[in-house]
Amino acid sequence: xxxxxxxxxxxxxxxxxxxxxxxxxxxxxxxxxxxxxxxxxxxxxxxxxxxxxxxxxxxxxxxxxxxxxxxxxxxxxxxxxxxxxxxxxxxxxxxxxxxxxxxxxxxxxxxxxxxxxxxxxxxxxxxxxxxxxxxxxxxxxxxxxxxxxxxxxxxxxxxxxxxxxxxxxxxxxxxxxxxxxxxxxxxxxxxxxxxxxxxxxxxxxxxxxxxxxxxxxxxxxxxxxxxxxxxxxxxxxxxxxxxxxxxxxxxxxxxxxxxxxxxxxxxxxxxxxxxxxxxxxxxxxxxxxxxxxxxxxxxxxxxxxxxxxxxxxxxxxxxxxxxxxxxxxxxxxxxxxxxxxxxxxxxxxxxxxxxxxxxxxxxxxxxxxxxxxxxxxxxxxxxxxxxxxxxxxxxxxxxxxxxxxxxxxxxxxxxxxxxxxxxxxxxxxxxxxxxxxxxxxxxxxxxxxxxxxxxxxxxxxxxxxxxxxxxxxxxxxxxxxxxxxxxxxxxxxxxxx
Amino acid sequence: xxxxxxxxxxxxxxxxxxxxxxxxxxxxxxxxxxxxxxxxxxxxxxxxxxxxxxxxxxxxxxxxxxxxxxxxxxxxxxxxxxxxxxxxxxxxxxxxxxxxxxxxxxxxxxxxxxxxxxxxxxxxxxxxxxxxxxxxxxxxxxxxxxxxxxxxxxxxxxxxxxxxxxxxxxxxxxxxxxxxxxxxxxxxxxxxxxxxxxxxxxxxxxxxxxxxxxxxxxxxxxxxxxxxxxxxxxxxxxxxxxxxxxxxxxxxxxxxxxxxxxxxxxxxxxxxxxxxxxxxxxxxxxxxxxxxxxxxxxxxxxxxxxxxxxxxxxxxxxxxxxxxxxxxxxxxxxxxxxxxxxxxxxxxxxxxxxxxxxxxxxxxxxxxxxxxxxxxxxxxxxxxxxxxxxxxxxxxxxxxxxxxxxxxxxxxxxxxxxxxxxxxxxxxxxxxxxxxxxxxxxxxxxxxxxxxxxxxxxxxxxxxxxxxxxxxxxxxxxxxxxxxxxxxxxxxxxxxx
Numbered sequence: 001x002x003x004x005x006x007x008x009x010x011x012x013x014x015x016x017x018x019x020x021x022x023x024x025x026x027x028x029x030x031x032x033x034x035x036x037x038x039x040x041x042x043x044x045x046x047x048x049x050x051x052x053x054x055x056x057x058x059x060x061x062x063x064x065x066x067x068x069x070x071x072x073x074x075x076x077x078x079x080x081x082x083x084x085x086x087x088x089x090x091x092x093x094x095x096x097x098x099x100x101x102x103x104x105x106x107x108x109x110x111x112x113x114x115x116x117x118x119x120x121x122x123x124x125x126x127x128x129x130x131x132x133x134x135x136x137x138x139x140x141x142x143x144x145x146x147x148x149x150x151x152x153x154x155x156x157x158x159x160x161x162x163x164x165x166x167x168x169x170x171x172x173x174x175x176x177x178x179x180x181x182x183x184x185x186x187x188x189x190x191x192x193x194x195x196x197x198x199x200x201x202x203x204x205x206x207x208x209x210x211x212x213x214x215x216x217x218x219x220x221x222x223x224x225x226x227x228x229x230x231x232x233x234x235x236x237x238x239x240x241x242x243x244x245x246x247x248x249x250x251x252x253x254x255x256x257x258x259x260x261x262x263x264x265x266x267x268x269x270x271x272x273x274x275x276x277x278x279x280x281x282x283x284x285x286x287x288x289x290x291x292x293x294x295x296x297x298x299x300x301x302x303x304x305x306x307x308x309x310x311x312x313x314x315x316x317x318x319x320x321x322x323x324x325x326x327x328x329x330x331x332x333x334x335x336x337x338x339x340x341x342x343x344x345x346x347x348x349x350x351x352x353x354x355x356x357x358x359x360x361x362x363x364x365x366x367x368x369x370x371x372x373x374x375x376x377x378x379x380x381x382x383x384x385x386x387x388x389x390x391x392x393x394x395x396x397x398x399x400x401x402x403x404x405x406x407x408x409x410x411x412x413x414x415x416x417x418x419x420x421x422x423x424x425x426x427x428x429x430x431x432x433x434x435x436x437x438x439x440x441x442x443x444x445x446x447x448x449x450x451x452x453x454x455x456x457x458x459x460x461x462x463x464x465x466x467x468x469x470x471x472x473x474x475x476x477x478x479x480x481x482x483x484x485x486x487x488x489x490x491x492x493x494x495x496x497x
Numbered sequence: 498x499x500x501x502x503x504x505x506x507x508x509x510x511x512x513x514x515x516x517x518x519x520x521x522x523x524x525x526x527x528x529x530x531x532x533x534x535x536x537x538x539x540x541x542x543x544x545x546x547x548x549x550x551x552x553x554x555x556x557x558x559x560x561x562x563x564x565x566x567x568x569x570x571x572x573x574x575x576x577x578x579x580x581x582x583x584x585x586x587x588x589x590x591x592x593x594x595x596x597x598x599x600x601x602x603x604x605x606x607x608x609x610x611x612x613x614x615x616x617x618x619x620x621x622x623x624x625x626x627x628x629x630x631x632x633x634x635x636x637x638x639x640x641x642x643x644x645x646x647x648x649x650x651x652x653x654x655x656x657x658x659x660x661x662x663x664x665x666x667x668x669x670x671x672x673x674x675x676x677x678x679x680x681x682x683x684x685x686x687x688x689x690x691x692x693x694x695x696x697x698x699x700x701x702x703x704x705x706x707x708x709x710x711x712x713x714x715x716x717x718x719x720x721x722x723x724x725x726x727x728x729x730x731x732x733x734x735x736x737x738x739x740x741x742x743x744x745x746x747x748x749x750x751x752x753x754x755x756x757x758x759x760x761x762x763x764x765x766x767x768x769x770x771x772x773x774x775x776x777x778x779x780x781x782x783x784x785x786x787x788x789x790x791x792x793x794x795x796x797x798x799x800x801x802x803x804x805x806x807x808x809x810x811x812x813x814x815x816x817x818x819x820x821x822x823x824x825x826x827x828x829x830x831x832x833x834x835x836x837x838x839x840x841x842x843x844x845x846x847x848x849x850x851x852x853x854x855x856x857x858x859x860x861x862x863x864x865x866x867x868x869x870x871x872x873x874x875x876x877x878x879x880x881x882x883x884x885x886x887x888x889x890x891x892x893x894x895x896x897x898x899x900x901x902x903x904x905x906x907x908x909x910x911x912x913x914x915x916x917x918x919x920x921x922x923x924x925x926x927x928x929x930x931x932x933x934x935x936x937x938x939x940x941x942x943x944x945x946x947x948x949x950x951x952x953x954x955x956x957x958x959x960x961x962x963x964x965x966x967x968x969x970x971x972x973x974x975x976x977x978x979x980x981x982x983x984x985x986x987x988x989x990x991x992x993x994x
Binding site for chain 2: 083280290291292293326327328331334335337338435437442447448449450451452453454457463464465466
């Protein structure tokens with residue numbers, strides 16, 4: 001049902017005037033950011049026309065008839081979120097293909113024109129109210145279907161978005177977060193971000209708004225700043241202003257991620273929201289073939305990493321072609337929630353102290369690289385983007401520690417060979433390290449505290465039954481199918497429960 | 498220091514007369530058995546001349562000089578046992594090679610004649626007193642060193658044993674258990690088991706005594722009954738009488754293991770003591786090369802299996818060539834103890850209810866065998882010796898369940914290809930199943946509750962975050978390197994803590 005309703009130029013102008021007042025320079029979180037940080041952990045739900053076509057992206061030409069869930073059950077999605085301890089549900093209301101999960105007056109490429117007419121946005125927002133979980137909205141700026149998108153006057157498509165967002169913000173109760181995606185397809189100034197921001201704040205001043213790839217290295221230039229590099233305050237710039245938080249899907253922030261970002265000479269406080277997949281193969285939309293989920297050890301460490309330091313995490317838990325989250329996928333999310341003892345009424349649990357951060361590291365072997373980017377000290381620089389890589393299959397990396405600092409946990413994120421699948425997104429990861437030991441120096445001798453003859457896997461977590469102190473710790477690779485490479489090796493002191 | 502001291506024939510005779518009174522027909526545990534069952538979980542320590550020669554068995558010709566630990570620390574062994582929650586320590590005081598870990602007057606093939614003269618039996622028994630753990634003794638009947646062993650009068654060697662056991666039972670405090678091994682090398686009647694039993698009971702009536710391979714199928718014949726077959730009372734016979742418990746190293750008893758065994762027409766109550774290795778490669782004596790330990794998931798399930806139904810478990814945790822238990826090996830034992838919350842003052846924890854036991858099973862594929870021994874119903878017969886084996890690489894095995902019985906855990910013991918190492922004992926196990934799902938029937942459809950793309954491993958434990966009920970459960974093998982084979986697939990209802 002498509003009936004264009006034009007917002008008057010005057011109204012748009014009026015909205016625009018207020019923007020400067022809506023996001024003020026600050027060094028502490030404002031109420032919208034406080035609420036977001038307090039929530040901290042959300043379920044991301046990718047569902048739409050792609051789900052039924054085994055694809056991650058589509059261009060608006062997939063037939064409406066293909067959207068045909070046989071057992072559509074958004075209540076089950078949100079009930080799963082509740083059982084798993086998520087505090088908000090972030091729904092892809094419209095992806096790049098333009099297909100809308102609600103009955104929009106402004107397009108016919110929506111659920112209302114499909115074989116299964118359920119208003120999914122309503123069903124999810126209703127279930128969120130029922131289970132006491134905050135509802136949140138993902139909306140793609142990039143729209144490969146809507147004709148006004150290609151109009152030479154960019155405001156035409158901005159008006160389309162303002163109309164759709166007005167539908168979303170007026171018909172589905174309080175929306176806690178607006179996640180805008182696909183900004184790379186036009187100039188930042190063409191998206192009317194300020195108009196969107198004003199519109200949203202008019203309906204809910206505490207809605208946190210952001211655009212993917214929020215921050216750049218140079219003001220006015222599209223030179224993206226990856227989140228692992230955000231280790232200095234007041235060095236990087238908004239490319240989308242105003243935004244209440246930073247996004248950089250699906251990368252991970254630095255362990256000591258900073259919060260102050262610049263716009264026109266002023267500094268703004270911005271937390272980071274992480275986006276990860278529950279799927280081991282990084283699929284966002286569920287595929288017909290059941291794919292494995294990540295191990296709980298890895299998810300637990302990622303949870304801690306991503307919710308640390310007042311940042312947030314949304315984990316993608318997609319429903320399948322029947323319209324339900326598969327039981328084993330739900331079990332992984334719920335299993336993580338039980339393991340972490342997540343509940344709405346408690347603060348999010350924290351990882352222990354990283355006693356290894358930036359301590360001196362020596363590796364027996366380093367991959368030749370003129371920039372020296374694979375040096376041993378990449379393993380404890382707090383960046384999941386940098387890594388140590390050996391030149392030899394068998395190699396050892398050794399770290400100095402402060403012997404007065406105890407530890408009882410080690411987590412190792414291994415770089416793995418990845419095989420990208422034909423969809424261009426999902427991938428299979430293959431560990432290189434097959435056998436290894438972790439040794440510590442005790443009374444002048446190396447002592448093995450952990451020995452494994454199993455592939456290291458995505459993230460190896462070694463929970464030690466006792467606390468140790470040592471001056472040196474090393475990872476010794478005993479067998480590998482390729483030269484080993486490690487993103488991070490964290491030596492951690494967990495508080496006893 | 499070898500000075501033969503002969504026990505008079507009269508004394509031996511006097512001891513012999515009392516035997517019939519020492520073990521009485523019963524259907525309930527006697528005090529020695531009660532104490533043993535209450536202990537339930539012991540640390541087995543293999544240490545001796547073999548430790549220094551990278552071997553499991555030797556023949557008494559290994560030079561005494563080779564026994565040369567550089568940092569012998571039996572206190573560390575027992576402290577590890579204490580930290581790990583073991584309630585007794587069972588020490589190999591003499592293995593088949595005849596080498597004695599104490600200063601025996603009756604041989605020079607002992608620690609006192611070696612480079613490191615510490616009386617290890619004394620050090621361990623002292624540490625046991627210090628840490629409040631029961632001391633127990635392994636002693637090999639089979640002795641490849643002692644000359645009297647080959648005398649045509651078997652009593653000569655029996656006297657040697659009685660003398661050595663008198664040393665052990667009079668100089669090292671209370672010994673809670675005597676574990677006799679190697680009986681296969683002579684006729685059962687040649688070992689003087691009744692004399693040994695009487696001697697031991699004279700010093701400690703509550704010492705539980707047994708000989709490896711205690712039970713046979715026919716009275717008076719050496720037709721061993723493996724413990725997995727012990728599913729009927731009053732059907733099998735002692736070959737070594739008297740014995741307070743059953744041994745069959747290193748096999749596992751049936752889940753519904755029975756307790757009544759026959760001797761001369763009378764029925765005796767006998768619990769079973771399991772013997773397992775902490776090492777994944779089944780080495781009893783530690784090798785120079787550090788070898789991996791079993792996963793905690795497998796050890797947890799084995800602990801439950803082996804201590805179930807008033808049986809006992811000793812787990813072998815061997816010290817290395819320095820004379821200490823390696824730190825990573827100790828960590829596995831201590832980690833298991835912490836996971837199971839083992840402590841001296843609490844009863845041993847129990848597994849949940851096995852709702853799958855003997856339920857109807859259908860397999861899509863069964864290995865051709867005229868005896869039908871690889872049928873699907875081997876996976877829930879409570880026997881770790883029998884197994885389902887498929888003919889095809891991809892196969893599914895399906896089990897009917899009672900839908901009124903909930904479950905929240907599944908454990909799967911996979912048969913693996915084993916590569917036996919040159920020592921004739923230790924082995925490398927290689928899983929066949931690489932990818933698999935566990936599915937249940939819900940509302941007429943199969944629903945995957947667990948999906949893995951990692952090798953199944955020694956024992957896969959799936960802890961479900963929710964309870965399920967179903968009429969049918971199946972294991973579906975999605976990828977395997979050889980036709981899959983499963984010893985046991987247990988569907989378990991764990992009580993919530």
